[in-house]
Amino acid sequence: MKPAIELLTTVTRGAAGRRVLGALGVLVALLAPVAVRAQAQDELVRSLSKRMMCLCGCNQVLGECNHIGCTVSDEMMRKLRQRVARAEPADLILQSFVQEYGQKVLAEPPSSGFNRLAWVMPPLAVLLGLGLLMVMVRRWRAQSAQPLPARPRVSSELLARARRQAALETEDEPGPEEKR
Numbered sequence: 052m053k054p055a056i057e058l059l060t061t062v063t064r065g066a067a068g069r070r071v072l073g074a075l076g077v078l079v080a081l082l083a084p085v086a087v088r089a090q091a092q093d094e095l096v097r098s099l100s101k102r103m104m105c106l107c108g109c110n111q112v113l114g115e116c117n118h119i120g121c122t123v124s125d126e127m128m129r130k131l132r133q134r135v136a137r138a139e140p141a142d143l144i145l146q147s148f149v150q151e152y153g154q155k156v157l158a159e160p161p162s163s164g165f166n167r168l169a170w171v172m173p174p175l176a177v178l179l180g181l182g183l184l185m186v187m188v189r190r191w192r193a194q195s196a197q198p199l200p201a202r203p204r205v206s207s208e209l210l211a212r213a214r215r216q217a218a219l220e221t222e223d224e225p226g227p228e229e230k231r
Contacts, residue, residue: 092135099131099141103148103156112158 100114107123109116113131116124127148134144148156160166 092132095135095141096128096132099135099144100128102145102158103127103131104158106152106156 097114101112103113105111105113105116105118105121105124105127107116107118107121109118109121111117113124113127118124131144131148134147139147145157154160160169162170
């Protein structure tokens with residue numbers, strides 16, 4: 052570590068050292084925007100690759116396709132990097148991929164026209180199901196709260212006559228022991 056510090060102090064001494072240091076400062080100042088732009092391009096590529104699907108059949112997002120040697124995702128990522136390097140707007144890049152590969156390249160359907168149903172129907176189905184469930188529970192509670200109907204009144208004469216009739220009908224038939 053000490054030799055590097057000594058070298059730095061030796062280089063910065065005198066007029067030649069100041070020129071070298073000044074040239075390094077200018078070089079850093081010129082290269083910093085390039086590094087920042089490259090980082091911004093990489094971030095845009097990552098963002099756009101998460102909004103598109105890999106079309107190799109894996110049903111994964113383009114930036115996360117984990118097939119080893121997947122030629123489809125490699126080719127699509129190459130095209131994406133080229134278009135980002137040309138500073139094309141993100142919407143134009145997505146539209147060019149849609150024109151080349153079709154709507155299936157988009158990870159989420161656009162929320163316009165008929166595709167809006169894909170966004171609206173799931174919450175509506177849940178709300179409709181909850182509403183139907185509430186109606187059914189209220190009906191079941193209303194039915195269980197009603198009193199049971201009263202037993203029909205039977206006169207004691209009618210009950211005694213039915214018991215005599217049953218006794219007569221069961222006395223005449225042989226029981227299971229008598230049939231043997």
